[in-house]
Amino acid sequence: MSLQGNDNRGIRELGAEKKVGWDEVTQGVALNSFVGESENSAFLKAEDRDYNDFSSYTATVASWRIIKPVYNRDVCIDCQNCWIWCPDTSIISRDKQMLGIDYDHCKGCGVCVEVCPTNPKSLLMFNEAEENDEALAGWPVKEKKK
């Protein structure tokens, strides 16, 4: 699965604004999350669900973000604090192991960095334009006890 933001997702990128007229929008802005019936969606991982084009899972809001969290696997203790606190379910964890950030939905609020208990932190905020590899290369070292 892709953890980086993907600008080719969402209704605008799919060209809906050119293809859909007033007579084709859904009645009452009712938006079904999935294509067809999906009784067992609660038991499927997000990447295995058949989200439809108009669901907010499919849409990207990456452009809202000016700073981004970068995740450092080498320091992380898989405590799941960031997963619990993230207000946009943008921390991706499978079987209680951290995989990284969903950059399509992360808005750069920094809560995950605040709640990270490791020393040094396993998540730090960087400018959106900075490459993740460079951010990881310059990761701070463990602080000594004062």
Added chain:
Amino acid sequence: MAKEFDLNEVEVWDGNYAASQALRQAQVDVVAAYPITPSTPIVEGYGGYVANGYVDGEFVMVESEHAAMSGCIGAAASGGRVATATSSQGFALMAEVLYQASGMRLPIVLTVVNRALASPLNVRGDHSDMYLGRDSGWIQIDAFNSQEAYDLPLCAFKIGEDTSVRLPVMVHQDGFTTSHKAQNVTPLKDAVAYGFVGDYVPVDEMLDFTRPVTHGAQTEEDWHYEHKAKQHKALLDSRPVIDKVFADFKELTGREYKRVETYMMEDAEVALVLLGSSVETAILAAKELREKEGIKVGIIAPRCIRPFPYDLIRDAIDTPSLKSVCCMDKSAPGGAMGMLFNEISAAAYTTSSRPLISNYIYGLGGRDFAIEEAQRIMREQKAHADAGHITTNIQQFSGLRGPKLGFYETRRS
């Protein structure tokens, strides 16, 4: 299974009780309500039917009318048949949520017992609250007496729930003059009434767990406009559905409703346009005036206020005999002509007959509107017709103490 309610062939019901019986017979699933004079007995009645086993439903007590309509929206989006009632200040507090209900295309039925809006605080009937709702995207139907206050909610469910319509419907009646006036009402048996309304078939209901759905999503400049256009078209396209439901109701009961009711318009030289309980007053006044003074008066009463029946209003007005029309608005006009004057004038402008049209404001805060005053206005219309132009101010106030109040003069001669 709800118990059958033992009904006589003819009952003596006031408008409130009549409306509450209609909600019961439609087997409304959820009523979320907050009490307000004069509409309280409608929801109080439904609560009683729930408590006594005459309806399988839920009565939800909430903290305000804003919450009442919000609760109705949640229940309707979940897939229930939903109704509530309100008046005046409660209607005003509900206003924000009314737009949500219509935009979300939820066929909620709101029985509105019309009452004046403060200030000054007033519990009596006028049409201020009804007029406040006219841009809210709801279908608005007006009952003139208790029988209609019973019949029209039954029709309202069938209209709003039609899958091509899917819009909320208000059924109005006048505070006190209809809501608290006991009259003979011929109800349907429970099974017959429910058979007419039919089972509610929900659309995109949230309780269908196989198809998770978001209701009331946000759209900005990208999609809001398209949704509003679609909603407006649904409102205008509801006209034939309303006609069909009224036709079905006539077949079942013999009682006929039209989007515009007309009385004695075939040869009318002058006409009054008005709403609510005043319609019956005007009919009595017109009949008497025809007999005693030979003035050919007709009455036009829009049964349907939204979608405004421009089509049928034009049919009613476009008769060569008709020379002068008085539109009577029972709502403070707030620095403009009354709503009926504006809508009727717009409809008449593109007809070939184009009668003289003037405006009366009347009955505010429950000020009585009697036969004598109706006849005085009818005679005034006859004077306009004879002169060939409006001989008074275009907008006048009826039944007002103090010096005569009026605005604007005609430029047609």
